[in-house]
Amino acid sequence: MRAFTYERAIDAEQAVRAVARPGGRFIAGGTNLLDLMKVEAETPAHLVDVSRLPFMEIADTEEGGLRIGSAITNSDLAADRRVRERYPMLARALLNGASGQLRNQATTAGNLLQRTRCYYFYDPSKPCNKRAPGSGCSALQGFNRIHAVLGASDACIAVHPSDMAVAMAALEAEIEVQSASGHRRLKIADLHRLPGTTPQKETNLAEGELITAVVLPPPPAGGQIYRKVRDRASYAFALVSVAALVDVEGERIRTARIVMGGVAHKPWRALAAEQGLVGAAPVADSFAAAGEAAVAGAKGHGHNDFKIALASRTVARALADAAAQKKG
Numbered sequence: 001m002r003a004f005t006y007e008r009a010i011d012a013e014q015a016v017r018a019v020a021r022p023g024g025r026f027i028a029g030g031t032n033l034l035d036l037m038k039v040e041a042e043t044p045a046h047l048v049d050v051s052r053l054p055f056m057e058i059a060d061t062e063e064g065g066l067r068i069g070s071a072i073t074n075s076d077l078a079a080d081r082r083v084r085e086r087y088p089m090l091a092r093a094l095l096n097g098a099s100g101q102l103r104n105q106a107t108t109a110g111n112l113l114q115r116t117r118c119y120y121f122y123d124p125s126k127p128c129n130k131r132a133p134g135s136g137c138s139a140l141q142g143f144n145r146i147h148a149v150l151g152a153s154d155a156c157i158a159v160h161p162s163d164m165a166v167a168m169a170a171l172e173a174e175i176e177v178q179s180a181s182g183h184r185r186l187k188i189a190d191l192h193r194l195p196g197t198t199p200q201k202e203t204n205l206a207e208g209e210l211i212t213a214v215v216l217p218p219p220p221a222g223g224q225i226y227r228k229v230r231d232r233a234s235y236a237f238a239l240v241s242v243a244a245l246v247d248v249e250g251e252r253i254r255t256a257r258i259v260m261g262g263v264a265h266k267p268w269r270a271l272a273a274e275q276g277l278v279g280a281a282p283v284a285d286s287f288a289a290a291g292e293a294a295v296a297g298a299k300g301h302g303h304n305d306f307k308i309a310l311a312s313r314t315v316a317r318a319l320a321d322a323a324a325q326k327k328g
């Protein structure tokens with residue numbers, strides 16, 4: 001691990017100023033960044049601790065949603081009564097992530113910006129375009145069981161590992177950020193990028209932008225669920241996960257939302273599959289068709305071929321569960 005300096009910011013202005021130093025980098029819970037520093041996949045020269053900034057509140061918004069401070073821990077967010085009652089898919093996604101100890105330390109912003117778990121990214125002896133641009137992608141011809149089947153490129157087939165981000169994408173959250181040039185908001189759908197030819201650039205945040213909050217719109221109508229499939233029942237990243245929302249009116253589906261995790265470089269929204277459900281009967285055949293549509297264009301790389309059928313079936317099952325919830 002390389003030497004670095006450390007400072008704890010007391011307000012956002014100080015944090016933004018401090019991170020502008022050469023090699024400056026925010027650190028929150030440190031549960032991902034420190035691991036990456038140990039293997040020198042990340043080598044910041046100056047750490048700016050943002051875990052004690054005054055962004056630890058979950059507040060009701062005037063519109064009927066919630067504004068979640070970026071330094072709120074995953075445990076506190078999952079335990080909040082308003083989140084459990086109004087956004088159960090989010091509470092469930094959070095509780096499906098990592099372990100109790102990690103959730104006590106991990107923050108909202110850190111979770112969104114955690115980096116891929118691709119084995120080669122963590123192994124400095126292997127080529128990896130994300131860690132060392134231009135060096136190649138070891139996963140393409142290597143062991144790629146956990147890798148992407150949608151939206152990947154010849155440069156990188158890594159997936160984004162966050163559970164929380166998948167639920168937030170289905171809830172159409174927005175991210176508030178602050179920098180030396182002011183404040184802005186962006187949709188969570190626009191936060192993460194696909195790898196293309198620049199897999200090292202994972203988000204649309206500018207250098208030094210600080211996430212201050214995540215804003216959830218009012219809870220959408222309908223039943224909602226987060227379903228995660230993994231190698232063991234706890235303490236494992238998703239092979240495939242699905243955040244599903246189904247609003248049934250009478251005998252027809254009024255709206256549906258489907259976002260998949262574990263399949264792409266960002267939470268993957270299946271808009272065509274959602275559209276296909278509008279007006280359909282909430283029955284197994286409709287959900288199976290949506291599952292098929294959700295993986296249209298998916299491509300496996302050998303070891304991960306199984307993910308395509310798994311994702312399709314998980315979508316169908318999650319939709320059925322979400323619709324059943326609505327029926328009560």
Ligand SMILES: Cc1cc2nc3c(=O)[nH]c(=O)nc-3n(C[C@H](O)[C@H](O)[C@H](O)COP(=O)(O)OP(=O)(O)OC[C@H]3O[C@@H](n4cnc5c(N)ncnc54)[C@H](O)[C@@H]3O)c2cc1C
Nearest residue numbers: 028029030031032033097098106107110111113162163211
């Ligand atoms: C063994 C293990 C298992 C795990 N399992 C899961 C799982 O199943 N599901 C899951 O979703 N996650 C899982 N995680 C990941 C864990 O949830 C993340 O490590 C954690 O959420 C990161 O949050 P943090 O606050 O510790 O971030 P840090 O490690 O402190 O930071 C992560 C990144 O965010 C940036 N950052 C932090 N705060 C800000 C801010 N306010 N503004 C801008 N940038 C910021 C940092 O610069 C860094 O790049 C697991 C982790 C481990 C170690």
Ligand code: SF4
Nearest residue numbers: 118128137156157158
């Ligand atoms: S999939 Fe991406 S992160 Fe993994 S080795 Fe290839 S370039 Fe690196």
